[in-house]
Amino acid sequence: MTAVNLTSPHTTGRTSVSWVMGWVLLALIPGWLVLIVSFSIGYAINMVLAMGTALAAEALLLKLRGRPVVFFLKDLSALVTAALLALALPPLGPWWLTILGTLFAIIFAKHLFGGLGNNPFNPAMVAYALLLVSLPLYMTTRWASPDFSLPVMDTLSVIFAGQIPIDGSTGATPLDVYKLDISRFTSAEVLQAPIFGNWIASGWDTASLAFLAGGALLLWKRIITWHIPVSFLGGLGIMAVLFSWDADIRVPLDLHLFAGATMLGAFFIATDPVSAATSNRGKLVYGAGIGVLIYLIRTWGNYPDAVAFAVLLMNFAAPLIDHYTRPRVYGHNKAVKGFKND
Amino acid sequence: MTAQPLIITDKVFRLKGGIHPDERKTLSNSTPIIAVPMPPLLILPMAMHMGAPADPVVSVGATVCKGDVLAIAVGGISATIHAPTSGRVCAIEDRIIAHESGLSSPCILIEADGEDHWRERHGLADWRSHPTDDLIQRLHDCGVVGQGGAGFPTDVKYRNRHRPITTLLINAAECEPYITADDRLMRERSDEILAGAIIAKHILGANTLRLGIEDNKPQALAEMRAAAERLSVDMRISVVASRYPSGGERQLIQMTTGQEVPQGGLPTDLGIVCQNVGTLASIYRAIVLDEPVISRITTVTGEAVDAPGNYEVPIGTPMETLLNQAGVHLKKADRVIMGGPMMGFAVPDITSPVVKTTNCLLVPTRKELPRPMPDNPCIRCGLCEQACPVDLLPQQLFWAAKHRNLEAAELHSINDCIECGACAYVCPSRIPLVQYYRYAKGELRNEKEETIKAERARTRFEARQARLEKEQLEKEVRRKARTKAAAEARAQKAANGGSQPDQQDDAIRAAMARAQAKKADKAKSAIELSIDDLEKALELAATKVKKANERLVIAQQESPDMVPALSKAVTKLEEKHQQARITRDEATRATTETRPDRGTDA
Numbered sequence: 001m002t003a004v005n006l007t008s009p010h011t012t013g014r015t016s017v018s019w020v021m022g023w024v025l026l027a028l029i030p031g032w033l034v035l036i037v038s039f040s041i042g043y044a045i046n047m048v049l050a051m052g053t054a055l056a057a058e059a060l061l062l063k064l065r066g067r068p069v070v071f072f073l074k075d076l077s078a079l080v081t082a083a084l085l086a087l088a089l090p091p092l093g094p095w096w097l098t099i100l101g102t103l104f105a106i107i108f109a110k111h112l113f114g115g116l117g118n119n120p121f122n123p124a125m126v127a128y129a130l131l132l133v134s135l136p137l138y139m140t141t142r143w144a145s146p147d148f149s150l151p152v153m154d155t156l157s158v159i160f161a162g163q164i165p166i167d168g169s170t171g172a173t174p175l176d177v178y179k180l181d182i183s184r185f186t187s188a189e190v191l192q193a194p195i196f197g198n199w200i201a202s203g204w205d206t207a208s209l210a211f212l213a214g215g216a217l218l219l220w221k222r223i224i225t226w227h228i229p230v231s232f233l234g235g236l237g238i239m240a241v242l243f244s245w246d247a248d249i250r251v252p253l254d255l256h257l258f259a260g261a262t263m264l265g266a267f268f269i270a271t272d273p274v275s276a277a278t279s280n281r282g283k284l285v286y287g288a289g290i291g292v293l294i295y296l297i298r299t300w301g302n303y304p305d306a307v308a309f310a311v312l313l314m315n316f317a318a319p320l321i322d323h324y325t326r327p328r329v330y331g332h333n334k335a336v337k338g339f340k341n342d
Numbered sequence: 343m344t345a346q347p348l349i350i351t352d353k354v355f356r357l358k359g360g361i362h363p364d365e366r367k368t369l370s371n372s373t374p375i376i377a378v379p380m381p382p383l384l385i386l387p388m389a390m391h392m393g394a395p396a397d398p399v400v401s402v403g404a405t406v407c408k409g410d411v412l413a414i415a416v417g418g419i420s421a422t423i424h425a426p427t428s429g430r431v432c433a434i435e436d437r438i439i440a441h442e443s444g445l446s447s448p449c450i451l452i453e454a455d456g457e458d459h460w461r462e463r464h465g466l467a468d469w470r471s472h473p474t475d476d477l478i479q480r481l482h483d484c485g486v487v488g489q490g491g492a493g494f495p496t497d498v499k500y501r502n503r504h505r506p507i508t509t510l511l512i513n514a515a516e517c518e519p520y521i522t523a524d525d526r527l528m529r530e531r532s533d534e535i536l537a538g539a540i541i542a543k544h545i546l547g548a549n550t551l552r553l554g555i556e557d558n559k560p561q562a563l564a565e566m567r568a569a570a571e572r573l574s575v576d577m578r579i580s581v582v583a584s585r586y587p588s589g590g591e592r593q594l595i596q597m598t599t600g601q602e603v604p605q606g607g608l609p610t611d612l613g614i615v616c617q618n619v620g621t622l623a624s625i626y627r628a629i630v631l632d633e634p635v636i637s638r639i640t641t642v643t644g645e646a647v648d649a650p651g652n653y654e655v656p657i658g659t660p661m662e663t664l665l666n667q668a669g670v671h672l673k674k675a676d677r678v679i680m681g682g683p684m685m686g687f688a689v690p691d692i693t694s695p696v697v698k699t700t701n702c703l704l705v706p707t708r709k710e711l712p713r714p715m716p717d718n719p720c721i722r723c724g725l726c727e728q729a730c731p732v733d734l735l736p737q738q739l740f741w742a743a744k745h746r747n748l749e750a751a752e753l754h755s756i757n758d759c760i761e762c763g764a765c766a767y768v769c770p771s772r773i774p775l776v777q778y779y780r781y782a783k784g785e786l787r788n789e790k791e792e793t794i795k796a797e798r799a800r801t802r803f804e805a806r807q808a809r810l811e812k813e814q815l816e817k818e819v820r821r822k823a824r825t826k827a828a829a830e831a832r833a834q835k836a837a838n839g840g841s842q843p844d845q846q847d848d849a850i851r852a853a854m855a856r857a858q859a860k861k862a863d864k865a866k867s868a869i870e871l872s873i874d875d876l877e878k879a880l881e882l883a884a885t886k887v888k889k890a891n892e893r894l895v896i897a898q899q900e901s902p903d904m905v906p907a908l909s910k911a912v913t914k915l916e917e918k919h920q921q922a923r924i925t926r927d928e929a930t931r932a933t934t935e936t937r938p939d940r941g942t943d944a
Contacts, residue, residue, distance in 0.1 A: 007442065007777055009763030010704075010711050011363055011519070011683040015725070015770040017718045075718055117719035117771075225728065273723040279735055280727070322738070329755045330358075330592065330732035331605040336753060 017116075021076035023223050027214035028083050028268065034210040035087065038203030040144035041155050042091025047083065049098045054082035057106040065111065077116050081105050084124035084269060088261060088308070089131070090142035092150070092170050095159050097138050101127040121315045122275045125308040132308065140304075143173050146203035147194050174201035174259040176304035178251050187247035201259035208263040215267025224271040227283035232266040233257065235291020243299065250299055262294070265307035275315045282318075282325035289314045289321075348576040349567060352552075355600040357593055359731040360585040361764045363519050363684065365558060370643040371522035373651040375530055378667050380427050384452040384658030386412060387439040390697035391485075391493040393419030398450055404431045407461040409634055412450050415482065421495045421698075422485040426636035426656035429454040440661070440680050440697060444690030452658065463632035474545045477629060484628035485635045485698075490589075490618035491681060493699040496625065499615065500545055507546040508613040511598060512539055512622065514555040514562065515582065515589035518682025521702040523639040524619045526652040528562035531623055532569035538622030540575055541629050546615055551577045554598045558584040586684060587762040591616045593731055605758065620701070635698055642668040644705035646675035661692045661703060676708040683711060684763045718771035726765035726775065732758055736765035740775055743782035748789060751782045759783070796900050799893075803904055876926040883919040890915050 035043045058078035062069045085101050109123035110116070132139045142165070144150065150158070150169045157163040171177075174195050181190045190196075199205050218224045240253040256262060261269075270276065270290050277286035290310045297306030328335040389395035396413035400406060406425040413423040432453040436446035466472055466480070482497035490513060512535070516524040528535060543551055555563050563581065570577045580598035582588050592603045594616065601612050609616050617625075620639065627633040636657055643650040648669025655664050661678065679686040680700055689703075696703075704711075726736035735754055742750035759779050766775040890912045897904045 006677065006688045006714070007774075007780075008681075008686055008761075009684045009766050009776065010679055010686065010688070010706075012714075012766065012772060013361070013363070013768050015768065016772065017721060017770050020721070020723060020770050071716070072718075077721070115719065117721050222725070222728075223723075225724070274721055276722070278722060278724055278727065278737060283724075322735075326735060326754070327733040329605070329734055329758050330596070331602045331607070331758065332755070333605075336755065340753070 017075040021080050027217045031211040034207040040091040046086040046098050050082035050086040050102045053099045053102040054078040061111040081123045088128050091144045092142040093138045101131050122272045125311045128308040200254050205258045208258040211263035228271045228287035229266040231284040231287030232291045235288035239295035260305045261307045277318045277321040279325050282321045285321050347574045351579045354580045354582045357597050359729045366520045367522050370641050370650040371525050375652045378653050378655040381659050381663045385695040386450045386658040388448045391421040391487040396423045400431050409461045421487045424634040427454045428459045438691045438694050440694045442687040465630050465632045469629050486624045489620035503610045507548045509550040510543045510548045511616040512553045513618045517586045517589035520643050521641050521682050523641045523701050525559050525562050529565050532565040534623040534626045535619045536569045538626035553579045554594045556584045557581050641702040645707045645710045646671050646705040658695045670705050675705045679704040717773045725768040729764040729768045743778035880922045880926050883922045887915045887919050
């Protein structure tokens with residue numbers, strides 16, 4: 001035995017960053033599978049492309065920054081960013097769309113800010129926003145139609161050979177369709193469209209439930225706390241109840257919750273700890289803010305699915321929220337608020 | 343006290359945060375306490391409690407009986423130290439003690455004579471008839487300190503109560519993994535503990551006795567309950583969930599009473615005194631049997647130990663002896679930890695002695711408690727925040743400490759951190775968070791001290807400035823008075839008509855003569871002064887200049903308003919220094935000229 005100078009604590013739990021990231025990846029799998037089955041094999045291709053690109057970009061950037069490459073690759077954080085982006089992108093977009101987005105996420109949104117733990121914005125959402133603003137055509141028209149299954153070979157040629165998808169195989173998302181059509185038709189008429197299927201929105205509803213299940217898994221493993229998802233869904237829900245009570249005028253609550261990226265956003269994107277608020281009360285404010293912003297942007301903004309912009313806007317606000325939502329410390333009469341200790 | 347004592351199990355309150363590490367208590371809690379044979383040499387550190395080190399009152403070579411005082415408490419917070427056995431004081435020297443620093447500190451070494459005979463003891467079986475002050479004094483004389491880990495002198499705790507005490511809370515939580523010393527003590531000596539608790543309650547004038555115990559010690563709880571029935575003492579029991587750090591004084595108070603000790607306050611602010619079970623047993627022994635604290639129960643455990651268990655070991659026994667007794671495989675062991683895995687520290691040298699606060703020696707294998715891994719960056723996951731028992735934001739503290747942003751650390755109440763290590767335990771990035779907090783706390787302490795020093799210097803400077811101004815003013819007043827008097831005198835003379843120039847000339851001449859004489863005198867004394875004296879004066883002047891310069895440098899950084907005055911002072915001191923050098927040189931020259939043989943003589 002040699003005397004070593006170690007200080008307490010001498011024991012630690014079994015969690016690690018790769019454990020956290022690994023569980024997030026696992027929890028994404030059900031939703032991902034549903035998307036592949038309901039819509040297109042394109043989701044699988046996107047995933048492979050994004051993950052490959054992310055690992056390569058991460059390795060290159062780590063090398064350039066003089067950081068240990070293998071040590072940081074093993075934390076799996078690049079894969080989580082890639083997975084979130086791949087799930088958010090339209091499945092029938094061209095291959096370079098995915099690669100461009102992933103490169104931007106890893107290089108600009110992550111490493112230029114200092115790498116893991118130092119990025120103020122969610123990298124996947126930064127990339128998504130960039131693509132949506134710069135390449136709106138690809139980002140809004142290349143969604144696979146749930147009732148028109150494009151054969152694998154055709155899918156490959158759409159993604160890699162630049163072939164224009166066959167009519168009817170692609171289109172907009174249900175939220176987009178509803179928002180556009182409700183000005184001309186009644187709710188019942190709009191919902192006749194095949195894209196809405198039997199329940200809420202064909203394919204999207206099952207995928208949402210699968211993401212919800214994945215989120216429950218993360219809650220159960222205590223990787224995320226309930227605060228952000230609950231306040232996120234609560235914020236969006238309250239806004240929808242207040243302003244969308246008439247389904248003939250605006251997109252109703254069930255579509256808001258189950259016809260888009262809401263569940264993915266609530267459990268996987270908004271809960272990205274690096275760019276979120278930190279205290280429990282802060283998380284409540286942060287999540288509610290995202291929920292409210294999503295409704296505002298979806299209803300009165302230009303973008304039918306507003307998760308990315310809402311998350312990025314609240315990323316801006318997170319440090320400020322942190323300053324005003326500190327918990328009351330044991331033995332203190334009140335919580336310390338703001339920037340100065342008095 | 344009624345014949346049928348009232349034993350009530352109360353509802354408990356929730357501890358915010360906390361963790362549940364592997365308990366590993368079954369390793370050591372199934373065997374009875376074993377007495378360790380008296381080692382031939384005992385090492386008693388003078389600093390084994392919180393507060394000032396004790397002051398030795400024996401000299402080398404003295405013979406002592408078991409229980410004799412070796413060193414007495416000095417100052418407000420300190421504890422007396424006694425001989426654990428009879429023998430001879432063979433040395434008083436610096437030895438490495440059980441401290442993270444690995445530094446040596448003064449110790450008294452006792453060579454045991456093997457007879458182990460006691461000094462005369464005067465137990466107070468009828469302690470109720472003695473004034474409480476006498477009982478507290480007895481605790482002081484017997485060197486009773488808190489045995490939970492901090493080693494705070496118990497008598498000081500009992501004297502410093504500024505509020506009436508209502509509750510004596512027995513801390514039997516023992517929340518650290520591995521440690522079972524309190525558990526075994528309760529199972530085997532519950533009567534002693536409760537007898538001590540009754541005495542403590544009497545001294546404090548408390549009306550409630552409360553036992554706070556974790557639910558993982560059912561046998562100990564049963565023993566304590568049985569003892570309460572035997573001794574017919576009313577007791578309220580709070581069985582708290584096993585959740586580290588429930589045994590922290592403030593956490594246990596929160597869990598048993600639902601109250602929080604106010605910021606910067608003490609449990610006494612709530613009318614509560616919290617006492618570890620081991621301490622209570624010591625109180626009983628001190629008061630009733632007049633036995634000072636000369637032994638304690640220490641858990642020796644870990645996978646590198648053959649016979650993990652609890653040992654009653656004389657204070658001052660080298661850890662090595664105790665480890666050998668328990669069959670430790672030092673080759674398998676990775677380190678020896680004093681205390682538990684959450685808050686203990688790695689002992690730098692196992693020849694250091696067991697002290698009054700050594701509740702556990704944990705000897706893990708490397709596999710059991712692995713060395714720290716390289717840490718990942720913080721991903722702000724917030725697991726630390728969920729684990730913090732005092733509701734801090736550990737990751738914000740981490741960022742503040744990492745960037746030495748002390749203001750931000752204070753803003754996030756770093757001084758309320760109890761260093762329990764729950765945050766570091768749950769951190770997926772394996773960041774040694776507690777070390778960051780210790781660093782920031784240390785820096786804050788230093789900064790505060792610096793501020794106090796600077797403040798003192800400023801007050802001193804201002805006082806001096808005021809004094810000088812006052813003197814100047816007085817001088818001015820005197821001068822004016824003199825001028826006025828002279829003018830009046832002149833006017834008088836003019837009024838008298840005739841002038842007396844002779845008299846005035848005389849006065850001037852006399853003054854000149856006086857000045858001449860003074861000058862001659864001074865020159866003479868300079869020569870008469872020995873060269874050694876002048877040398878010393880020169881040296882003194884040089885140090886003064888140096889010190890003044892240092893102060894000037896500090897002032898330039900910290901208080902620019904003092905700079906002009908200090909630089910003036912420096913110039914003056916430099917002049918004086920120059921003067922001293924000239925005087926010295928002159929004197930040296932004079933000596934060598936008058937006595938040229940002096941150099942050859944020397």
